[in-house]
Amino acid sequence: MRKNPERRQALVDAAIEVLAKEGARGLTFRAVDAAAEVPTGTASNYFSSRDDLLTQAGGRIYERLLPDDETMAQLDVGGQDRAHFARLMHELVDRIMAFNTGFLALLELRLESTRRPELREVVTKRIRADVDQNIANHAASGLPGDSTTVVTLMLALNWLIMERLTLPGLFSEQEAHELVDVLVERLIAR
Known part of the structure; x- marks a missing residue:
């Protein structure tokens, strides 16, 4: 797993945008990479699974709504x-x-x-x-x-x-x- 916290946060923020626009079924590592405008494969280097990404997105939503x-x-x-x-x-x-x-x-x-x-x-x-x-x-x-x-x-x-x-x-x-x-x-x- 990669450790760059700014990139991780950008990927989670991109995941939130994908969830809002495409729904949970549209949330793929490739879609997150595209939304974050990073090379293909980047999200899979930061998150162990799609479930991990979903969980991280849920936490980040609340951080941004506080x-x-x-x-x-x-x-x-x-x-x-x-x-x-x-x-x-x-x-x-x-x-x-x-x-x-x-x-x-x-x-x-x-x-x-x-x-x-x-x-x-x-x-x-x-x-x-x-x-x-x-x-x-x-x-x-x-x-x-x-x-x-x-x-x-x-x-x-x-x-x-x-x-x-x-x-x-x-x-x-x-x-x-x-x-x-x-x-x-x-x-x-x-």
Whole structure:
């Protein structure tokens, strides 16, 4: 296995793009090499198997979806009310929509995990950690709502994002924005 971390990361990022555009069945070492614009055979020198590449892509998606330090600092700024909560949810949706191939690749990984128990274990563990981290961040922030509120918002916003990415004409950007506001309003007690 090769050790160049920048090239490895570029290959994993290329794998994410391939997953989003071609689906899990289109994820081959050759397709990743082409997407990364490297010589044929490069990806196979960095990853032991296609499953290894799928797993690495899943981890990298989350690295790229994580909020930056400035966004995390906003948890404590601006009042701990529904309006502030809604702003944070809009930031979340906007951040995910900006990395749309990551979200689509994650959907592909979820579908593929129904056929691959090892991948299912990795994806389940990573998403459970994400849920737990969101609940912990929310509890520490002092924002209104409880753990059920956080999970319900995650489920609803994930589906809204999926609709926007897979059926872009279904909800306009304005309708999606209003739906986020309504979700927060209805889930957060005054």
